[in-house]
Amino acid sequence: MPDSIPADSVGVVSPTTLHFDEPLRLDCGVTLSEYDLVYESYGTLNAESNNAVLICHALSGDHHAAGFHAEQDPKPGWWNNCIGPGKPIDTNKYYVVSSNNLGGCGGSTGPLSTNPATGTAFGPDFPIVTVRDWVESQARLANALGIDRWAAVMGGSLGGMQVLQWAVDYPKQIANAVIIAATPKLSTQNIAFNEVARQAIRCDPSFHEGHYRLHNVVPERGLMLARMLGHITYLSDDVLHAKFGRELRDGKFNFGYDVEFQIESYLRHQGQSFVQRFDANSYLLMTKALDYFDPAAQFDNDLTKTVSNCQANFLVISFTSDWRFSPEKSRELVRALLDSDKNVSYIDIESEHGHDSFLMEIPLYHNVLHSYFARSLQEQQY
Amino acid sequence: MPDSIPADSVGVVSPTTLHFDEPLRLDCGVTLSEYDLVYESYGTLNAESNNAVLICHALSGDHHAAGFHAEQDPKPGWWNNCIGPGKPIDTNKYYVVSSNNLGGCGGSTGPLSTNPATGTAFGPDFPIVTVRDWVESQARLANALGIDRWAAVMGGSLGGMQVLQWAVDYPKQIANAVIIAATPKLSTQNIAFNEVARQAIRCDPSFHEGHYRLHNVVPERGLMLARMLGHITYLSDDVLHAKFGRELRDGKFNFGYDVEFQIESYLRHQGQSFVQRFDANSYLLMTKALDYFDPAAQFDNDLTKTVSNCQANFLVISFTSDWRFSPEKSRELVRALLDSDKNVSYIDIESEHGHDSFLMEIPLYHNVLHSYFARSLQEQQY
Numbered sequence: 001m002p003d004s005i006p007a008d009s010v011g012v013v014s015p016t017t018l019h020f021d022e023p024l025r026l027d028c029g030v031t032l033s034e035y036d037l038v039y040e041s042y043g044t045l046n047a048e049s050n051n052a053v054l055i056c057h058a059l060s061g062d063h064h065a066a067g068f069h070a071e072q073d074p075k076p077g078w079w080n081n082c083i084g085p086g087k088p089i090d091t092n093k094y095y096v097v098s099s100n101n102l103g104g105c106g107g108s109t110g111p112l113s114t115n116p117a118t119g120t121a122f123g124p125d126f127p128i129v130t131v132r133d134w135v136e137s138q139a140r141l142a143n144a145l146g147i148d149r150w151a152a153v154m155g156g157s158l159g160g161m162q163v164l165q166w167a168v169d170y171p172k173q174i175a176n177a178v179i180i181a182a183t184p185k186l187s188t189q190n191i192a193f194n195e196v197a198r199q200a201i202r203c204d205p206s207f208h209e210g211h212y213r214l215h216n217v218v219p220e221r222g223l224m225l226a227r228m229l230g231h232i233t234y235l236s237d238d239v240l241h242a243k244f245g246r247e248l249r250d251g252k253f254n255f256g257y258d259v260e261f262q263i264e265s266y267l268r269h270q271g272q273s274f275v276q277r278f279d280a281n282s283y284l285l286m287t288k289a290l291d292y293f294d295p296a297a298q299f300d301n302d303l304t305k306t307v308s309n310c311q312a313n314f315l316v317i318s319f320t321s322d323w324r325f326s327p328e329k330s331r332e333l334v335r336a337l338l339d340s341d342k343n344v345s346y347i348d349i350e351s352e353h354g355h356d357s358f359l360m361e362i363p364l365y366h367n368v369l370h371s372y373f374a375r376s377l378q379e380q381q382y
Numbered sequence: 383m384p385d386s387i388p389a390d391s392v393g394v395v396s397p398t399t400l401h402f403d404e405p406l407r408l409d410c411g412v413t414l415s416e417y418d419l420v421y422e423s424y425g426t427l428n429a430e431s432n433n434a435v436l437i438c439h440a441l442s443g444d445h446h447a448a449g450f451h452a453e454q455d456p457k458p459g460w461w462n463n464c465i466g467p468g469k470p471i472d473t474n475k476y477y478v479v480s481s482n483n484l485g486g487c488g489g490s491t492g493p494l495s496t497n498p499a500t501g502t503a504f505g506p507d508f509p510i511v512t513v514r515d516w517v518e519s520q521a522r523l524a525n526a527l528g529i530d531r532w533a534a535v536m537g538g539s540l541g542g543m544q545v546l547q548w549a550v551d552y553p554k555q556i557a558n559a560v561i562i563a564a565t566p567k568l569s570t571q572n573i574a575f576n577e578v579a580r581q582a583i584r585c586d587p588s589f590h591e592g593h594y595r596l597h598n599v600v601p602e603r604g605l606m607l608a609r610m611l612g613h614i615t616y617l618s619d620d621v622l623h624a625k626f627g628r629e630l631r632d633g634k635f636n637f638g639y640d641v642e643f644q645i646e647s648y649l650r651h652q653g654q655s656f657v658q659r660f661d662a663n664s665y666l667l668m669t670k671a672l673d674y675f676d677p678a679a680q681f682d683n684d685l686t687k688t689v690s691n692c693q694a695n696f697l698v699i700s701f702t703s704d705w706r707f708s709p710e711k712s713r714e715l716v717r718a719l720l721d722s723d724k725n726v727s728y729i730d731i732e733s734e735h736g737h738d739s740f741l742m743e744i745p746l747y748h749n750v751l752h753s754y755f756a757r758s759l760q761e762q763q764y
Contacts, residue, residue: 028637128637188622188645192614195646196607199653202639203603205587221585225578229611232574240570246676253674255410255510257584257666261673263570264577271581284639291643292635294628 005068008084009076010042010091013067015107018144024102024137027292030127033116037141038107039063039099042083043091045147050175051377052147053089054138055079055098056155056162059230059286060278062106065098066091081361088369093377094151102137103129103285111210111281124210124281131158131293135165142173151376153312154178156358157325158286161293164333167310168295176376177312178369181322181358183329184303184336185294190324193233194287197226201280210281223280224271231270236321236354303336310337314344315372317365319357345372387450390466391458392424392473395449397482397489400526406519409674412509415498419523420489421445421481424465425473427529432557433759434529435471436520437461437480438537438544441612441668442660444488447480448473463743470751475759476533484519485511485667493592493663506592506663513540513675517547524555533758535694536560538740539707540668543675546715549692550677558758559694560751563704563740565711566685566718567676572706575615576669579608583662592663605662606653613652618703618736685718692719696726697754699747701739727754 005011017038024032040063045052055065057078066083068076083089083096100106103126111126142150153166153174160182167177186194201207204222208215232240244263259265299306314337318330327348337344349365351357357365387393399420406414422445427434437447439460448465450458465471465478482488485508493508524532535548535556542564549559568576583589586604590597614622626645641647681688696719700712709730719726731747733739739747 028635185628187619188626188628188643189614189619191628191643192610192622192645192649195643195649196610196614198639199603199610199650200582200607203607221581225582225585225607228574228578228581232571232578237569237571240574244570246567246570246573253410255670257580257670261570261573261577263574267574267577268581288637288639 005071008086009080010067010084012069012071012073013040013042013064013077014069015040015063017107018141020137020140020144022140024133024140026127026133027130028127032102032109032127035102035109035137036107036113037099037102037109037137039097039141040065040067040077041098042066042096043094045095045145049147050149051093051151052095052097052142052145054142054150054153054166055083055096056134056138056153056159057098057101058155058157058159059290060274060283061159062104063098063100063108064106066096078359082366082369088366089154089373094373097141097145097147099138099141101129101134101286103282103289105279105282110279111285112279121213123213126281126285128285128288130289131161131165132169134162134289135169138162138166139170139173149173149175152176152178152373154180155182156180157182157355158290161290165293165295167312167314168306171309171311174312176315176372177310178315178317178372179330179333180317181319181325181330181355182333183325184296184333186291187329191291193229194291197229198284198287200225200229201284207280210284212280218275219280220275223275223278223283224268226283227274227278228267228271231267233324234354234356236323236352238321239352239354242352303332304339307333307336307342308340310340310342313376314342315368316344316346317358317368318348319351319353319355320348321352322355322357324355387453390468391462392449392466394451394453394455395422395424395446395459396451397422397445399489400523402519402522402526404522406515406522408509408515409512410509414484414491414509417484417491417519418489418495419481419484419491419519421479421523422447422449422459423480424448424478425476427477427527431529432531433475433533434477434479434524434527436524436532436535436548437465437478438516438520438535438541439480439483440537440539440541441672442656442665443541444486445480445482445490446488448478460741464748464751470748471536471755476755479523479527479529481520481523483511483516483668485664485671487661487664492661493667494661503595505595508663508667510667510670512671513543513547514551516544516671517551520544520548521552521555531555531557534558534560534755536562537564538562539564539737540672543672547675547677549694549696550688553691553693556694558697558754559692560697560699560754561712561715562699563701563707563712563737565707566678566688566715568673569711573673575611576673579611580666580669582607582611583666589662592666594662600657601662602657605657605660605665606650608665609656609660610649610653613649615706616736616738618705618734620703620734621736624734685714686721689715689718689724690722692722692724695758696724697750698726698728699740699750700730701733701735701737702730703734704737704739706737
């Protein structure tokens with residue numbers, strides 16, 4: 001834990017919960033009669049309300065993007081290296097909003113919440129939500145916060161997909177779209193990995209068709225497997241090699257099934273700790289939102305047409321070693337944006353860290369974000 | 383099923399079981415006091431006994447490489463497209479031997495066999511075997527068959543690793559080493575995928591620490607997951623895209639967890655059918671043999687030194703889209719062979735089919751094998 005909170009931190013923060021009474025009709029046809037959104041904010045909204053930045057989180061993220069939840073909190077938010085005073089997303093200049101997605105398990109209404117219709121937890125009855133549903137709910141959050149137009153909406157991975165959907169669905173309400181390590185739609189291989197993760201969870205006998213909490217159990221094994229598999233796809237083969245190689249925990253083979261290679265130890269640890277903090281029904285929902293995401297499907301599968309009404313400036317960032325959402329996918333989007341005469345900057349950042357690069361403090365990456373935001377602010381002022 | 387057995391087939395074949403009484407001390411320190419090896423053979427051993435080809439099988443393969451087990455057998459052996467009269471491995475010229483690996487579930491002694499010490503099935507007590515153990519047992523098989531020197535030892539994937547081990551361990555007993563879609567050792571990512579597969583099996587409550595047969599169950603869910611995951615790594619992203627894309631079974635999203643995308647249907651089918659034909663304890667063993675394989679570990683991690691005593695001619699084949707054992711791994715071996723002045727031919731075959739390419743009838747691939755074998759035979763005759 002930090003001796004004291006660093007000067008470039010947003011400090012101790014606490015989440016806010018907003019209740020929404022206006023029913024939200026979801027893509028799946030189900031209507032949420034009411035729901036909560038939990039969010040954190042860092043920095044101050046200016047008088048013109050034009051310095052607000054929305055952070056969209058990825059599969060296992062939440063609203064706690066920066067700062068600490070207590071003086072002695074050992075761990076800051078998940079994008080703390082990027083958000084704070086003087087950081088790429090400079091909270092001296094920007095008002096940063098980070099909300100937990102509907103269907104998640106961080107506080108916004110999701111499978112762990114009470115279903116007002118039954119008085120018990122939704123569990124597996126929580127409807128499958130889509131990226132578009134999230135954007136719709138975030139638009140209502142913006143409304144509630146008095147933000148007519150975001151200076152930027154940004155996010156990595158599944159977060160980046162929300163950004164693209166924002167730019168398509170609310171062209172006038174987003175000045176800059178910062179899309180990092182994302183894709184305009186999942187590949188067959190991506191869906192395949194998600195399906196194995198889902199089957200791991202759903203085949204766990206403790207899953208009980210999603211009603212595991214009624215049985216006072218959680219499908220730990222399945223969720224652990226899903227996370228282990230996820231981790232392999234978040235990292236590049238090269239970085240796995242550099243970190244773990246073929247190193248053995250005991251320096252020799254034991255000819256058994258306990259941990260032998262260090263990589264096994266790492267994966268088991270990642271899997272086990274995830275089980276402590278994430279809900280299996282939420283994980284299932286999130287993978288479905290990923291699979292379904294394909295904004296071009298409603299524009300004759302034409303990505304250029306899809307983005308033709310966008311008004312935002314775009315910054316698209318990919319990472320050379322990302323094989324989950326490869327740079328080629330980002331370039332597909334960039335080409336569509338160029339073909340429809342949008343203002344787009346693109347950089348493919350050299351990094352060995354695979355998909356996880358978007359969370360890391362890579363100097364060039366953060367410099368690019370820093371410069372982009374500095375320029376945007378300048379353009380806004382003059 | 384075929385109306386009649388094709389003319390270029392080896393026809394109806396049946397396996398032979400050989401019992402070995404001489405104890406076999408395994409790498410893990412355990413000694414098998416006796417064991418069976420089951421094998422098939424195609425073609426005829428010539429008077430000089432110098433036309434024998436050994437086929438080594440991969441993770442889920444077995445001894446049934448070619449031909450049919452009955453006139454009405456719907457499916458031939460796993461490498462039927464490559465082995466037969468006039469085929470690349472021409473059974474008019476070669477005597478082809480294909481054996482089931484120890485620890486497998488195809489008939490050679492393994493977890494399903496009776497442990498002579500207890501009178502009950504080995505189950506999880508069957509010792510973990512290594513590629514070196516397999517080669518040792520295959521060397522004894524060669525002895526029993528009166529084959530002093532193989533015209534060729536060949537195999538793909540884990541089969542190719544056995545070939546390399548053969549060339550290292552028995553330099554005088556192998557004229558040609560044909561190593562296809564293999565690697566001199568697994569990468570960290572390879573081990574990571576294997577570990578997820580193992581955990582899937584071992585965490586299945588029906589696994590019972592490997593004693594599932596005593597409980598009259600099998601860890602179906604775990605083995606299914608392992609196979610689904612395996613299949614993703616056997617195919618390239620491109621071929622998955624070409625075969626399944628984002629195609630939906632019902633043409634629309636159902637917002638549920640039944641099969642939606644065709645790729646999900648394919649993976650579930652592959653997983654479920656594998657459970658019918660493969661033993662979970664064998665699967666675990668095989669993945670361990672893969673992880674452990676690293677012949678250079680006993681030569682100061684110097685691959686050039688490792689192959690320096692080899693006397694075989696080498697043919698190394700990789701496939702451009704194989705990301706499980708990438709062409710770069712094959713080239714690592716080729717470089718080591720060149721550095722130690724071995725006679726080596728190498729080709730990287732253009733194929734979109736990923737790792738599975740080694741099983742497919744790709745014209746250039748089969749032509750290369752055909753030419754290589756034709757030349758070898760010529761060199762042998764003159």
